Amino acid sequence: MIVVMGPQHTPADRAAVVREIEVAGLRVHISEGVERTVIGVVGDSHTKELLHESLEAMPGVERVVRILQPYKLVNREFHAGQDSTVRVRDVAIGGGRVVVIAGPCSVESPQQVASTARAVQAAGARLLRGGAFKPRTSPYSFQGLEEWGLQILAEAREDTGLPVVAEAMDARQLELVVKYADMVQIGARNMQNYTLLRDAGRAGHPVLLKRGPSATIEELLLAAEYIMSEGNPNVVLCERGIRTFEPSTRFTLDLAAVPVLKGLSHLPVVVDPCHSSGKWKLVAPMARAAVAAGADGLLVEVHPEPDQALSDGPQQLTPQHFTALMAEVSAVALAIGRRV
Amino acid sequence: MIVVMGPQHTPADRAAVVREIEVAGLRVHISEGVERTVIGVVGDSHTKELLHESLEAMPGVERVVRILQPYKLVNREFHAGQDSTVRVRDVAIGGGRVVVIAGPCSVESPQQVASTARAVQAAGARLLRGGAFKPRTSPYSFQGLEEWGLQILAEAREDTGLPVVAEAMDARQLELVVKYADMVQIGARNMQNYTLLRDAGRAGHPVLLKRGPSATIEELLLAAEYIMSEGNPNVVLCERGIRTFEPSTRFTLDLAAVPVLKGLSHLPVVVDPCHSSGKWKLVAPMARAAVAAGADGLLVEVHPEPDQALSDGPQQLTPQHFTALMAEVSAVALAIGRRV
Amino acid sequence: MIVVMGPQHTPADRAAVVREIEVAGLRVHISEGVERTVIGVVGDSHTKELLHESLEAMPGVERVVRILQPYKLVNREFHAGQDSTVRVRDVAIGGGRVVVIAGPCSVESPQQVASTARAVQAAGARLLRGGAFKPRTSPYSFQGLEEWGLQILAEAREDTGLPVVAEAMDARQLELVVKYADMVQIGARNMQNYTLLRDAGRAGHPVLLKRGPSATIEELLLAAEYIMSEGNPNVVLCERGIRTFEPSTRFTLDLAAVPVLKGLSHLPVVVDPCHSSGKWKLVAPMARAAVAAGADGLLVEVHPEPDQALSDGPQQLTPQHFTALMAEVSAVALAIGRRV
């Protein structure tokens, strides 16, 4: 950490900054430049992090520059520069293969889930997703079948053997999802719901953590750090689009996040090409692009009759379209030396 | 609602759209233009909203355009075009006066809160704020004194008579905040935490709802609609900055949101000039600007010794700076025919 | 076009709107809904576009909704739904093959350009790019070799046969670029420099038009319309990243723009994966992703010694890295049925 003193700082300002640093058990390293004095802070990174805001509020300080990343457990450096793998039952995410997670946006009926599950399995999906609790922008939209929805998903697992991923939005829902499903999804709107992150960390279940629409990559990694700091290392990161000024898609899929995340962290990274697109025709090109960029998996919404869906119809694929997408995605994976 | 049919749609596509609309009990009104056919949907707005996504997913449909706002109870039209007022004990927010809510970012000790409360009251603040549960980007930052923090705030209310505002991030915290405080704050990161919104709606306590950093004005109003749809009309909206590309401030304070929100909704609108700034020197100019733009109140962070604060030191004002800010803000309020 | 009348509009307001439309030679089609009256405007789309702002400013009008796109010549519909092809000497962009345009950010010397040109040609690039006039954020940065730079590029074309692309920022530069190069680049910062767009339209030379960092897809298409409306159909669109809040890359590459642009327009679309990344390690994954998303070409910066480059060193590839990138990109192209 480096403290840049402003051009008008006094010797007393500087002495106070040095004292604050030394009282915390850290050492200083002062460098007098032509136009600025810079105070380097040397010592334990955790202690430095705690001191950051106090130093920034002190008289004479122009700004405080971090040298190290503010996260630890998710940091690639703390995992010897190696990728980690997250197992969901018998499926490994992050182990070289591209894992496709597919299923309907909302669970609507046993028939809908059963037919979708079989179709996506036949096309090569390795996990089944489905929403039993739905975060909806409007209170008047369909909110999900709740526990019954989870039971329907668990039955589909019985039928197909596909492990199940489902979203939880609070502690009570988390308990139910842990009971019925194999992986819990923390949605984009809850990425900084710290209570839920801690609860998911304590639950120990594999977590699929979606990036918030206005979250930086650093904030996504800090959200994962919340989960890992409770002792749960089974976190998969998911890029699903960020909010920008461009209105032709609902969100802008930030595919550069894939190589950036894999450079900073050891955790697996998957991509959801549906929510950002808002239109099913854009899903296949963005799914291909995500795999080409190095994603460890995809999250795709599939519905037997999208125009009858109770949520997000325009962005869901039919089973036929999904089968075609899987063929395209497999070819791209092979081209970069991986397979689906 | 209007359905625009694409240039290559077939008569069968159009018939299917008309059928879908009529089955829902709505009427159609077809307009053939030179290059597009437009199908107007006439009838109950709630039913139309439910049909929106299905229509958008149908073959031949280019897009669906909403004519009405998707919210009802928060809509200015449903309140006869009048402003509503929210009472927190004996203080009315929205009733013409500019209400200032002040206090420390985090509750740290009884002494800190007591001295801050007296200072802000002397300077003209009408409510006391303080954080007992802190949402922090890093799991290693100070997380708040929890229930003890709420007790400290309640003691300060005993002492000064100032009603108390405190944030809750989940159902358990909400119960405690309702027990000790007079108004519950739902923070920016929880603006789309629908479980919490519903719980706050049911609790009935006045709610201070902060805009999420990537939330549109429409999404903020829909979040308020969640609370109101549970029977709680006591919602105050708070603009606190949105996420943009500009790095010199933490968030970009969107002051146009004040007149826009007041044009669309009857709810009171306050502004937090601290979190967007990130630096205390920017707080006073932005507080003056917020009042000049028509805000019904301000939310200001004050700390006796900002450089010793356990959170957000750089953006908190000293009591002296706060007193100066109140003088400036009062003069601006008078200039536009209001008073603090 | 549709005019939505506000809830408090008067009969006189409505009559004035109808008169304004009819005076312009258009017809109205009025639809009375339960809560709003909507006036459809039927007739020539060009006339409607001109009326848009006047109607929006009239008393009683809530908003005006466009039904058709505001551009014509670049519209896919006006080209019978077919892709167009732009020829630069003997190279066709948009004709099924993926065309790679490569070369140094800035032209620095004859040796640098000659060695780069031969290296990129050997690796499969089909056009040579190089900057002779450099748009630099700071007036103190290197601004380019100007005419001498263009001569160096022309010599490299003599040597290799590769057609040359170079940027022009004003009328005088445009004349020189047309004299020496085969395709003129209009940079992101000049995407809405309308004088330059018209001049490039009149010059008739093929144009590589880069999307501005805050330009919507619609605005990019309108900029291309400026060029085409002067009689020059040879426009290639280039996605190069938009400005967002994410600081880990310089810009966020919006790859969904590729299928969106190809759906709206007939023009070829290429991607520049360098400027958004800011770091050469991100270039290869984003280049692969661009091709997988359906781009008709790539624009890649290559420098024999990036750490000695006079501009943008961190994002330029060495010839060795470029050769590896070409192999990866070729494999991805084959996987989706195209070739480089």
Next chain:
Amino acid sequence: MIVVMGPQHTPADRAAVVREIEVAGLRVHISEGVERTVIGVVGDSHTKELLHESLEAMPGVERVVRILQPYKLVNREFHAGQDSTVRVRDVAIGGGRVVVIAGPCSVESPQQVASTARAVQAAGARLLRGGAFKPRTSPYSFQGLEEWGLQILAEAREDTGLPVVAEAMDARQLELVVKYADMVQIGARNMQNYTLLRDAGRAGHPVLLKRGPSATIEELLLAAEYIMSEGNPNVVLCERGIRTFEPSTRFTLDLAAVPVLKGLSHLPVVVDPCHSSGKWKLVAPMARAAVAAGADGLLVEVHPEPDQALSDGPQQLTPQHFTALMAEVSAVALAIGRRV
């Protein structure tokens, strides 16, 4: 400037970085931390700036952190921390008074300009603005009366004595604007048109420089540096809204830019509350807010009949509304110790 070496850098990497710095005539100051080595670069700031990108491209370097701002002449530090004043004929901008610049978006006829000029003068405006060359998103929109428009503005100056501000978009227009008008406006879309910035610097006329919709505050200051580096110190900065995801206004007015700019630079700062709003009803609240935030002036569009305007009708005020706005703005200015 500080060079952070990555965790895996070699002694050879470090030696190369040190050599690069020393060859440029600068000195190094090495600080070995627990987890990173940091190399401070000491010496002339201009030389450091030129070295920035080369260092960032060198092997072993994690990142390069700037300590000083990259601009000089516009920097407040280089003006002894004092505000500068820009004179346009007999009107001083930046000297304590709030200067209002008003007039129509486009010059349409002598009558329109004459009546607007007299009306805005009567209401207290000190400069007249009007567009003779209009940057329009669509090539089919009205593009301005060109030289005749400038003559009309010059006649209105004869009539009222108000100095005239007009926009130029290229070198030829600049010559005409310098001939007829008293201050040249460089519009938001041309903020990084470096040819135009240099030409405006050489012309020596006072310049009103608008912030680009995706330009950071630092980039705005660097654009002003381009003008000043050609010997023209008469630059007024203008905040006019940045591009964000919020659709209810055309741009988001970043009023915090006012105090931020005044803290970093000595140049006067004015605000255009019209272009961001897109709706005249939002102009008055945002104008009041801008003055309350400390703006040195306002730029307001006024038209005798906005619904007949050839451009931007919805955001232009009638003379009556402008007179009311001036009264409100004057009261706010007085409240903060200034006057209009």
